[in-house]
Amino acid sequence: MDSMVALEAKPLASLPWTEIDPAGPILVLVVPQVMKEIDKRKRDGRLGKRAREFNRLIAPAAESGSAVQISAGPPQVDIAFAQIGRIDWDALQDLDPEEGDARVVAQMLNVANVPAAVKTLFSYDNNPIAMASRYGIKARKLPENWLLEPEPSPHEKELLRLKSKVAELETTEPEIELKLEFEAPDSLQIYRVEALDASEHMILPRGFCGKTEKCHRTPGCLASASCRIRVMTANMASIASRPYPAIPRAFTAISKKNTAKSASR
Structure with missing residues (x-):
């Protein structure tokens, strides 16, 4: 032999x-x-x-x-x-x-x-x-x-060891399940601000606060982009209820049912 x-x-x-x-x-x-x-x-x-x-x-x-x-x-x-x-x-x-x-x-x-x-x-x-x-x-x-069956390679041995470890953990460790539920108020309304053209940039601040078109020179005025965004997000409910001149594309109301995904963003 x-x-x-x-x-x-x-x-x-x-x-x-x-x-x-x-x-x-x-x-x-x-x-x-x-x-x-x-x-x-x-x-x-x-x-x-x-x-x-x-x-x-x-x-x-x-x-x-x-x-x-x-x-x-x-x-x-x-x-x-x-x-x-x-x-x-x-x-x-x-x-x-x-x-x-x-x-x-x-x-x-x-x-x-x-x-x-x-x-x-x-x-x-x-x-x-x-x-x-x-x-x-x-x-x-x-x-x-x-002949004997071929022995597993080092990589295969390591894979088998890890699988065995995972199986052991699955049988000995507790299972944790998380579930999150929430409800939005019935009165919730969501507004989407569409892009404004050049003329609407001046109409919108006057509609909100009633000041003149020179208002944008005053610090914190709505004519500045950062201020406009700040006021829109913080006071959306009050702004929506106040009268202002007609702006064709300033806001579009979206129902709560159709905008759940947008609200989460």
């Missing part, structure tokens, strides 16, 4: 080994290169837990030097360290001793006490499978259903 089986597949004891050999027994051999790759992952953030679990599983085999049963079966499945003979790299011209996959295949070719006819490379990667096939080693690709 290669490291992918140990790190990315479901726990070895729970795998459907009957798909490999219904009768058994099956001996899973771990070559030194595979064990080295697994050991390097023991501190890995994503695969560290799987690497440490595999180390605990195979530790008795390392201590005793013999196979350890991982499934009673059927089929019975044992796991052990492979004993590797000396590798003649000169005879393996197309295998690079510095490449991990090539070392796995070379070590398989030199496993001691295992007939070549029963050797089978079990891997998820195509590269070692192709190398093994060139040297007459049977190979099986790891089925997709043997």
